[in-house]
Amino acid sequence: xxxxxxxxxxxxxxxxxxxxxxxxxxxxxxxxxxxxxxxxxxxxxxxxxxxxxxxxxxxxxxxxxxxxxxxxxxxxxxxxxxxxxxxxxxxxxxxxxxxxxxxxxxxxxxxxxxxxxxxxxxxxxxxxxxxxxxxxxxxxxxxxx
Amino acid sequence: xxxxxxxxxxxxxxxxxxxxxxxxxxxxxxxxxxxxxxxxxxxxxxxxxxxxxxxxxxxxxxxxxxxxxxxxxxxxxxxxxxxxxxxxxxxxxxxxxxxxxxxxxxxxxxxxxxxxxxxxxxxxxxxxxxxxxxxxxxxxxxxxx
Amino acid sequence: xxxxxxxxxxxxxxxxxxxxxxxxxxxxxxxxxxxxxxxxxxxxxxxxxxxxxxxxxxxxxxxxxxxxxxxxxxxxxxxxxxxxxxxxxxxxxxxxxxxxxxxxxxxxxxxxxxxxxxxxxxxxxxxxxxxxxxxxxxxxxxxxx
Amino acid sequence: xxxxxxxxxxxxxxxxxxxxxxxxxxxxxxxxxxxxxxxxxxxxxxxxxxxxxxxxxxxxxxxxxxxxxxxxxxxxxxxxxxxxxxxxxxxxxxxxxxxxxxxxxxxxxxxxxxxxxxxxxxxxxxxxxxxxxxxxxxxxxxxxx
Numbered sequence: 001x002x003x004x005x006x007x008x009x010x011x012x013x014x015x016x017x018x019x020x021x022x023x024x025x026x027x028x029x030x031x032x033x034x035x036x037x038x039x040x041x042x043x044x045x046x047x048x049x050x051x052x053x054x055x056x057x058x059x060x061x062x063x064x065x066x067x068x069x070x071x072x073x074x075x076x077x078x079x080x081x082x083x084x085x086x087x088x089x090x091x092x093x094x095x096x097x098x099x100x101x102x103x104x105x106x107x108x109x110x111x112x113x114x115x116x117x118x119x120x121x122x123x124x125x126x127x128x129x130x131x132x133x134x135x136x137x138x139x140x141x142x143x144x145x
Numbered sequence: 146x147x148x149x150x151x152x153x154x155x156x157x158x159x160x161x162x163x164x165x166x167x168x169x170x171x172x173x174x175x176x177x178x179x180x181x182x183x184x185x186x187x188x189x190x191x192x193x194x195x196x197x198x199x200x201x202x203x204x205x206x207x208x209x210x211x212x213x214x215x216x217x218x219x220x221x222x223x224x225x226x227x228x229x230x231x232x233x234x235x236x237x238x239x240x241x242x243x244x245x246x247x248x249x250x251x252x253x254x255x256x257x258x259x260x261x262x263x264x265x266x267x268x269x270x271x272x273x274x275x276x277x278x279x280x281x282x283x284x285x286x287x288x289x290x
Numbered sequence: 291x292x293x294x295x296x297x298x299x300x301x302x303x304x305x306x307x308x309x310x311x312x313x314x315x316x317x318x319x320x321x322x323x324x325x326x327x328x329x330x331x332x333x334x335x336x337x338x339x340x341x342x343x344x345x346x347x348x349x350x351x352x353x354x355x356x357x358x359x360x361x362x363x364x365x366x367x368x369x370x371x372x373x374x375x376x377x378x379x380x381x382x383x384x385x386x387x388x389x390x391x392x393x394x395x396x397x398x399x400x401x402x403x404x405x406x407x408x409x410x411x412x413x414x415x416x417x418x419x420x421x422x423x424x425x426x427x428x429x430x431x432x433x434x435x
Numbered sequence: 436x437x438x439x440x441x442x443x444x445x446x447x448x449x450x451x452x453x454x455x456x457x458x459x460x461x462x463x464x465x466x467x468x469x470x471x472x473x474x475x476x477x478x479x480x481x482x483x484x485x486x487x488x489x490x491x492x493x494x495x496x497x498x499x500x501x502x503x504x505x506x507x508x509x510x511x512x513x514x515x516x517x518x519x520x521x522x523x524x525x526x527x528x529x530x531x532x533x534x535x536x537x538x539x540x541x542x543x544x545x546x547x548x549x550x551x552x553x554x555x556x557x558x559x560x561x562x563x564x565x566x567x568x569x570x571x572x573x574x575x576x577x578x579x580x
Contacts, residue, residue: 005336029329036471037195039319039343042332046295053329067194082222082229082242086207089238090199092527151480174474184464184488187477191440198474339502340472344525352521367517374517383524387517 004034004104004112008136009041012104012115016132017043020120028119028128029056032104035113037064045119052118054094059101059125060116061094062087067111069143070101071126100125103141104133112138149179149249149257153281154186157249157260161277162188165265173264173273174201177249180258182209190264197263199239204246204270205261206239207232212256214288215246216271245270248286249278257283294324294394294402298426299331302394302405306422307333310410315418318409319346322394325403327354335409342408344384349391349415350406351384352377357401359433360391361416390415393431394423402428439469439539439547443571444476447539447550451567452478455555463554463563464491467539470548472499480554487553489529494536494560495551496529497522502546504578505536506561535560538576539568547573 009032020028027047032040044053059070066073066087077084077097088095099122104112115129130140154177165173172192177185189198204215211218211232222229222242233240244267249257260274275285299322310318317337322330334343349360356363356377367374367387378385389412394402405419420430444467455463462482467475479488494505501508501522512519512532523530534557539547550564565575 003336006333010333031329031332034334035195036340038334038338038340039321039332040334042321042329043296043300044324044328044330046293048328050326050328065194065196066200067197080222080243082226085226085230086203086233086241087196087200089233090203090241091196148481151478155478176474176477179479181485183479183483183485184466184477185479187466187474188441188445189469189473189475191438193473195471195473339500340470341500341522341526342502345501345522348521348525367515371517371520375520378521378524386521386525388515 004040006040011136012132013041013043015135016115016117016128017045019128019131023124025120025124025128028117029053031056031060031116033060033064033113033116035064035111037061040113048119055096055118056100056116058094058096058116059098059118060114062091062096063101063103063114063143065091065095069103069141070097071099071145072143073097074099074143075145098122099142100129102126102129102133105139105141107139149185151185156281157277158186158188160280161260161262161273162190164273164276168269170265170269170273173262174198176201176205176261178205178209178258178261180209180256182206185258193264200241200263201261203239203241203261204243204263205259206236207241208246208248208259208261208288210236210240214248214286215242216244216290217288218242219244219288220290243267244287245274247271247274247278250284250286252284294330296330301426302422303331303333305425306405306407306418307335309418309421313414315410315414318407318418319343321346321350321406323350323354323403323406325354325401327351330403338409345386345408346390346406348384348386348406349388349408350404351381352386353391353393353404353406353433355381355385359393359431360387361389361435362433363387364389364433365435388412389432390419392416392419392423395429395431397429439475441475446571447567448476448478450570451550451552451563452480454563454566458559460555460559460563463552464488466491466495466551468495468499468548468551470499470546472496475548483554490531490553491535491551493529493531493551494533494553495549497526497531498536498538498549498551498578500526500530504538504576505532506534506580507578508532509534509578510580533557534577535564537561537564537568540574540576542574
C-alpha cells in the first residue's frame, strides 16, 4: 500500500478545479481519498448543493471499496442494481455508482487512493478527476463501460 | 444448533484459498460464520480492495439470514429486488445477493454456518466455498438458480 | 445565512496548517464547514491516524449543531455527559465535545461556518483554528470554559 | 503506509492463539487489521460469546482510528468518557476502549495494522496480541496507562 502525500492530493485538487473553471462547469465538489479511504483533501465551490460533497465522496469511496473506477460500478449497477445497492449498504453507505470516482495509481500500478468529483455531467466530472491525477504524475483509472 | 469448530472452519478457509490459488483467481476475501452469524475464521489475500471482506461477509450473512445459499437470493433479487433490499435493511445491512454465500450442513442436513467468498467471478467464488466445505467433511448448500 | 467563499475557506485552511507546522504539532486534520454544515475545504497531513478527519469534522459539526464553539460543549459534557451524548445521536453522530471546533463569525456576528481541527492537544488544535479564522478577516468563536 | 501480508497476519494470529492456550485463557476472538482498517485475518475459538469478534474488532479498529494502542484509549476513557464515546460514534461505532487493541509497527516505526483480542482479562488479551506481533518480527504498540 503506497502513500499519497498531502502535496500530491492538493495538486490533484487544484488542477481538477482549474479544469472545471476552464470548462465553465457547474459548481463542483472534489474530494481526494488515500488508499485507506481517509479524506486527504477536499474543496466545494461556491454554490454547490447541500450534499454535493457526500456525492463526490461516495464516488471515490465506492471505487476504493470495490477496487474499480466508478464507471465500472455504473455498468454493474445498470446490470444488477441490487448488487450495487447491497455493497453500498455493507460499505457503510458511501457508494455512488456513476462516473467520476477515479482510482489513483502510480507508475507500477499500485493503488494510492481515489478522487471523487460531482457537480456537472458525470463525464465532465470524470475528466476533471483524470486531469488532476495526471497533473500529479499518476495514472487515472476511471473504470470502463 | 450444531457446532462448527474452529478447526473445521480453518480447514474450510485454507482449502478455499488453495482452490483460488490453483485457479489463479484475483485476490480473495474468505469468511466462515457459525450458525449464529458470528465470525469463526477469516482471511483476506494481499491486494484485496478496501471492502472485500464486507462483501464476502454479506454473502455469508445473507445466506444465514434467509436460510438459503446466496445463489437462491440472487434469483429472488432478479425477480423482486425490493424484497431483498428490505431484508438487507432488517438484517442489519449485511446481505449481498450474488452467488458465493454457501451454507454449511452436516450429514443430517443440520445447519452449521456459512462461507462467504468474494474477489473473482461469483461462480468462481462459490466453487471455492464449496471446495472448502467438502474438504471439512460437510455438505455445501449454495442455493439454486 | 451568510456565505463563506471557497477562497476564504482555503485561506483559513492554509493558515491553520502553517500555524501547526510552526508549532511543530503532530500530524493534523483540518476541515472547514459552511453554515449549512457542508464540507467547504479539508486537508489531512501525512501521518494522520485513520479517523482523524472524522474527529476534526465532529468538532466543527458539533459546534454548528448547538451554535457554540466546542469548548462550550466540552464544559457541558463534563457537567451533563448524557445531554451531549443525546445531541450527538440526533445530530447524526458527528459531535466531538472537546476544544478545537471553532465557529466562524463575520464583523456583525453572523455565523458563516465552523472550523474543526484534530491531531495535537485540544488547546493547540483550537489555537490553529482561531489563527486561520483571523487570517481570513473573520472572528473566531471557540466557546468558553 | 506499509503492507501487512496475509502470511504475517496468520503468524500473528496462530501465535496469539497458542499463547492463549498455554495460559489456559477463556475462549478468545482474535482479529488482525491492516493499516486501512480492513480485516486481514480472524479466528474465534470454540465457546466464544455471540459478539466476541465485534469486541476484538473494536479494540483493533479503535486503536487505528486514533493512532494509539487501546490501553491509551482506556486511560482517556477513564478521564473523559464523553470524548471516547463521541469518537466511537464518528468512527462508525467500532471502538472498544480497553487494553487488547495493539498497533503493529515495523522496525522503522511505520504503522502496518492492529491486532484486537478479547475473551480473557484485558491484560491477558493484550499480552497475547503482543506475543503474536513479536513472533512476526514486528513491534507491538499497546499504548500506555
